[in-house]
Amino acid sequence: MATEIAKASPATVNGDDVGALYDVVRALPSHAVIELFSIGVCTRCILRLFGVRESVHYRSPLSPSTLSSVFSDSTDLDNHSSLREPVVCRLCLGILQFTYCEDKDKKVVRKESADGLAGYISDLIREQGFEIDGFSLEVSIPPVILENERIVWDHMKTKYESEHWFQERSLPECISAKDALKISLTETLETKLDCKSSIGTFRIRLTYTYPISSKTVENSVEGCHGSKRRKTGTHNGLDTRGDDIKRSGFSTSEAGSLQAIELSKCLKLRLEQTNEPCCLEFLCYRTQIYFGGRYLKYSRNVSQSCWIIDDERMGEASVEEIMGSNILPICRGDKYKFHAAGREDIDVRMLGSGRPFLVEVQNARYVPSQESVKDLQTKINNLQNKLVGVKNLKLVGSQSWDLMREGEAEKQKQYTALVWTSRILKDEDLQSISSIKDMCILQRTPIRVLHRRSPLEREKIIHWMRIERIVGSSQYFLLHLCTQAGTYIKEFVHGDLGRTQPSFGSILGTRAEILRLDVTDVKMDCFLTE
The missing domain is CATH 3.30.70.3190 (Alpha-Beta Plaits)
Known part of the structure; x- marks a missing residue:
């Protein structure tokens, strides 16, 4: 079967990937898959709702021909023409279809697969001049997606809770849209960036937002549920749904059918209001890196930090500026902050072992090697004006900040x-x-x-x-x-x-x-x- 599918769409997807997808879909309840497609849920969301974790199914392109090949042999398609990939998934709002709006002009961008989105991200990192040896992927999604997941799950529960396959599942066991996107992108990014995903200083942040707030959509469908008592079926902590059914004059089965119809209407109204892709903002950045050491101040006309009064500089220079102006260019960072363990007056020299200090560099494109840091120390110590010097300069972790602050008091x-x-x-x-x-x-x-x-x-x-x-x-x-x-x-x-x-x-x-x-x-x- 996998070989036949590969021949049907060789330019779109790898045959082994389709074969694996076929095996996964064949194990799913076909009527539930059809139902999810009919309400506008995309293939990757269907997979994550059923707890499928294999990354290959999220990374692969899913063209209409591929989907047709996979699902036609594993579901009853003859009577279900609605079984097709939606333009914008009503559940993930395009996130797992790699479709999004550019935040500036609301232009809709569609990537064929995770490879396309990962390629765009890696190009962005290179354009900004980052040199990295690892990355951490961060994803933020709008609350409306979580609300959509809940209402879709309630809909599925109403229809299939008596079936054995559903009784073994719960919403917390599903894969979140955030985790599914990470599964889709991580391996591909590792390949394109030639480094591993790890907890480090470099971060890739994808922030998805949606123009309609979760509360707005919630309010619009509240009329379908009626009062909170009717919506929850409880009063003072006691289940009152049975009493409601008796008072209605309907049998339990008839009332259950009415409840299902009501929930279906609410689901339709809810999803109709979330039919546009999310806006996506890319941010690639490195968390602060720190240079630690001890500075010496040889001049009685140099302040520790830049000192300006009424637009007039006090002193000929500052330790902060001399250190920062030499460290920042080598790191190609956005800006720096200078921290020291106490301070001396402008007319007081700092001699002997020197005063502990930190230079915090924000969003550094490059983290220098130990050898480069030694060369930097030599450069500062050989400056022509000989105003300041530095000892034991090195890259340190953020814990050095706490160590310096603790020692300062004692x-x-x-x-x-x-x-x-x-x-x-x-x-x-x-x-x-x-x-x-x-x-x-x-x-x-x-x-x-x-x-x-x-x-x-x-x-x-x-x-x-x-x-x-x-x-x-x-x-x-x-x-x-x-x-x-x-x-x-x-x-x-x-x-x-x-x-x-x-x-x-x-x-x-x-x-x-x-x-x-x-x-x-x-x-x-x-x-x-x-």
Whole structure:
């Protein structure tokens, strides 16, 4: 039989595929198949309603000649001229017929098979310049399809629930339109894109929408069912259909026939209102990829992020822009976001081990190799202006974001400050400062940031301090200290008009001013090694 069918339509479908389809259809109840065709259900929807999962039946083209060859020998076609593939399936609204409206101009597009739709998708991916090693297929369908499935199933239940083949089935066992489309496309996409379907960063999203909402259609057929009590056959949780039948004066069989006629009318009205294909929007995109590392800032005129006030740039550049402008082009992404574990002021250098940071690249067309990332690090470190540097740059997972945020709250930071005091410090002063361990201080929001920060009082810890004398100077020296994250160092040194207690100056009983400040270490576990 399969050989004869293949000869009948060699240009349309593979003979083995038709033979397999023939075997599947022959096992289905022919009168139910005829009924589904008569109400405008397509072949692939019939297969999924009966739980057929083999992908070949969904991928293959289903031309009228093919269908005629398959069904003529497996159903009673002589008396059923309506047995043909509908132009637009009333159940899937064209989704499994690979027919859809283009969202821009509502032009109807018809693909012969899954191969045609998969080819269009793969061409779109290449046109947008994506280089991929895997993909995840996402499908969204309108609620009206689920409502149509329910009412068709209720119709089938009314007609065939007494038959043995139907008693073994339930609606949840049917294959959804969404899953059937994935079955249709996945293997073909794998072949055309030369990669496997997997849970990765690259996504293919097909969003189907329908102009008529499910609620609108539901309201239009509610009159067929009458009141909710009549529709559900229940009242206060009790089945009242038997009482309704008795009151009607009809026998059980007569009432059942009337119920079937009523449901059939509602089905017809319902499906008549859903006779256009869905609109389809294609979206190919890559989820965020992250570059992690530690940055160093060598200039006292570079902010961490782009800083503009009244259309005037503050500083000559920013760490964010330097990192992003070098990372984004290599990934060919849409845009980037810069994240760091805390920040330093524009006039503060970031030295030592550097500050942990992430660059989040959105919709990258290309994911660079480890070797390319090393070359990128070298490029940044060799920039002519030498404003910033980077250590341990690498591609990281999204979990690094949580790791950085968790560590940020617990981290300690080390600083070196150039300090001036109004009196000459003695050796006893140096020893007094060095003896301080884990000192608790209270800091009110500094005056210099009150315009953008809430007026709060914060408790912070100074873990240790050490004074280093500068040769040839009696009132200038280097203060090395380690503090809890979030400590305002400048205010701790000069006291901020008494808003920080105790301060470095109040401990020594002298006026103290901070002239320069460097961050020398951020104690976190993030990105310490390549």
